[in-house]
Amino acid sequence: MSTTTRPTGRTTGVDLSVDLGGLVLPNPIMTASGCFASGREIDALWNVSELGAVVAKSVTLEPREGLPTPRMSETPSGMLNAIGLQNPGVDAWLERDVPWLASRGARVVASIAGNSVDDYREVARRVAASRSVAAVEVNLSCPNVSHRGLVFACDPGRSAEVVRAVRQALPDRPLFAKLTPDVTDIARIGRSVVEAGATGISAINTTLGMAIDAETGRPKVANGFAGLSGPAIRPMAVRAVHQLFTELGPEVPIIGMGGVRTVTDVVEMVRAGASAVAIGTATFADPFTAANLVRDLGPWLGRRGHTALADLRGRIEPWPHHPR
Amino acid sequence: MSVQGRDVGPVSMTCEVLDRRRLGRYWGLTLSAPEIARRAAPGQFVNIAVSAPGTLLRRPFSIAGAALGGHVAGTIDVVLDPHGPGTDMLAGVPPGASLEVLGPLGRAFPLPQRRVSALLVGGGYGAAPMYYLGERLRAEGHRVNFLVGAADSSRIIDPIVPKRMATWSSFTTEDGSMGHRGRVTDLLAEDLETTAAEVVYACGPNAMLAAVGDICEAAGVPCQVAVEEHMACGVGVCMTCILPIHTRKGVQNRRVCVDGPVFTSTRIAWEESRYTETAHEPVDDDLDDRDASDHDGRGPDDSRADEGHFTAGVRTVRTGGRR
Numbered sequence: 001m002s003t004t005t006r007p008t009g010r011t012t013g014v015d016l017s018v019d020l021g022g023l024v025l026p027n028p029i030m031t032a033s034g035c036f037a038s039g040r041e042i043d044a045l046w047n048v049s050e051l052g053a054v055v056a057k058s059v060t061l062e063p064r065e066g067l068p069t070p071r072m073s074e075t076p077s078g079m080l081n082a083i084g085l086q087n088p089g090v091d092a093w094l095e096r097d098v099p100w101l102a103s104r105g106a107r108v109v110a111s112i113a114g115n116s117v118d119d120y121r122e123v124a125r126r127v128a129a130s131r132s133v134a135a136v137e138v139n140l141s142c143p144n145v146s147h148r149g150l151v152f153a154c155d156p157g158r159s160a161e162v163v164r165a166v167r168q169a170l171p172d173r174p175l176f177a178k179l180t181p182d183v184t185d186i187a188r189i190g191r192s193v194v195e196a197g198a199t200g201i202s203a204i205n206t207t208l209g210m211a212i213d214a215e216t217g218r219p220k221v222a223n224g225f226a227g228l229s230g231p232a233i234r235p236m237a238v239r240a241v242h243q244l245f246t247e248l249g250p251e252v253p254i255i256g257m258g259g260v261r262t263v264t265d266v267v268e269m270v271r272a273g274a275s276a277v278a279i280g281t282a283t284f285a286d287p288f289t290a291a292n293l294v295r296d297l298g299p300w301l302g303r304r305g306h307t308a309l310a311d312l313r314g315r316i317e318p319w320p321h322h323p324r
Numbered sequence: 325m326s327v328q329g330r331d332v333g334p335v336s337m338t339c340e341v342l343d344r345r346r347l348g349r350y351w352g353l354t355l356s357a358p359e360i361a362r363r364a365a366p367g368q369f370v371n372i373a374v375s376a377p378g379t380l381l382r383r384p385f386s387i388a389g390a391a392l393g394g395h396v397a398g399t400i401d402v403v404l405d406p407h408g409p410g411t412d413m414l415a416g417v418p419p420g421a422s423l424e425v426l427g428p429l430g431r432a433f434p435l436p437q438r439r440v441s442a443l444l445v446g447g448g449y450g451a452a453p454m455y456y457l458g459e460r461l462r463a464e465g466h467r468v469n470f471l472v473g474a475a476d477s478s479r480i481i482d483p484i485v486p487k488r489m490a491t492w493s494s495f496t497t498e499d500g501s502m503g504h505r506g507r508v509t510d511l512l513a514e515d516l517e518t519t520a521a522e523v524v525y526a527c528g529p530n531a532m533l534a535a536v537g538d539i540c541e542a543a544g545v546p547c548q549v550a551v552e553e554h555m556a557c558g559v560g561v562c563m564t565c566i567l568p569i570h571t572r573k574g575v576q577n578r579r580v581c582v583d584g585p586v587f588t589s590t591r592i593a594w595e596e597s598r599y600t601e602t603a604h605e606p607v608d609d610d611l612d613d614r615d616a617s618d619h620d621g622r623g624p625d626d627s628r629a630d631e632g633h634f635t636a637g638v639r640t641v642r643t644g645g646r647r
Contacts, residue, residue, distance in 0.1 A: 041560035
């Protein structure tokens, strides 16, 4: 028995290309950082260059071993995780993973993290030296050591400070600020980072959750608090993306993510205001998810008479007026 | 039949359930999975999609057996312990139904290169992959001995299998309902001598594996263990199923799903994990379906040097190996 080969670049007559502030992708399907490692594992299953882009797992200045186990727990239609940014460090990543991704023909988006503005600046400076990195996503959901451990993304001023520093270190690449939904007004944070120099927004990161074993009394994830992801948070993500789109307007690209699994989830996110859509937890449930979406999105749109995905961005139709 | 994947490594396929049978408190499923059976080796696992309400992730199961040929071209066996919505659903799937299966995943057990006497130690349904391994070892001419333990006799999977297959076998149950009353670790040192074991393979709760590894180390017998940990993806991208491993650069976290689940026992830094020898509890939480049966694997990633620890010498199993 032979295995199926993936239909790449099947022409459906539907234009799936997206332009994320200069980062032009053949299709809108990306990976959510931390859900795809740096692509090698999934490339053992299918060709990762089929994706619009690979957003790699966040890297920090120094290697990190991360948190103790258990690191995850399944929740109703979702999962909690607390990994603690386990990563090989930016230098090892640039040396080992980026050249490999480039050799596979993948478009590479770096995700950078840190615990201080200086951390972010330095990681950005090192990433800037690699021409194979097409764009950078700034993971702002990290504790700020000089601010009582509050995550940067919860504060518009601190978020802007980080983005400004990264922008200075990396003036020539599209830069996306990844936001947490755990704020009162995500649109305000979005406005703040765009004014600080972000090309666009990635939304949403996981939302903080917790689960406790009723019998043992132990938190189900060793860290206690953990990030909730999966279909359980998709409506939050759609809401956040739409608020950001409304606030920032069509000029600011948005990478929408949060619980996306199916073609209709992708279209929903685009209608909410996303320019591109990243696949996260769905890859854990089925590592072929993103490849299947790349394959199926065009035909789905074509069957409904659409000629370009971009036409649907932010398109929300009103309900007809209900006469009394 | 739809099969997704490359020419080597794991594939995703729709598998018909050919048989479902009770095995004490467990259930055994036989699935039509020719492409997975062809690529699999003992120690590897499969991830099976479940459709219970609110579930999201696949459940991992050690491959408990694989057969090629027959009119269905190839089958795999898995053993499941219903104790959560996912495994409850799978235990209720009737023959004729279809399941989405991804595999084979992880690294397989390294096999001895010359003829040896091997002692296979299984705890609870961790015995499942040992039966598959036993068949393979016996087919290659090795002497196969079994030491199987569980809390009670209903948790000893199909005891007739090791009795038939092995040159020698012994059983332990904590309630004394079958064999020696106690744990496998009570008998291990003695059984190593009785069987003149030159290599030990073990699978079961991590705390048991830690204790088995210590006893083997004291006896100077190399030991390969298939460990368990909660995992989300099974393919190496989520970083949830890590275990601290001794490496040349000190203790580092390695992924159970792709760097394991088979590790040389002396390389595992149990003292830096949450598993202690006093608590023989299995990993049990809601993802728990993947308990002791999430193993697979060969030696750990950078353990090529370790293979020398095998006095018998080991051969890397390359079937469906990951890069």
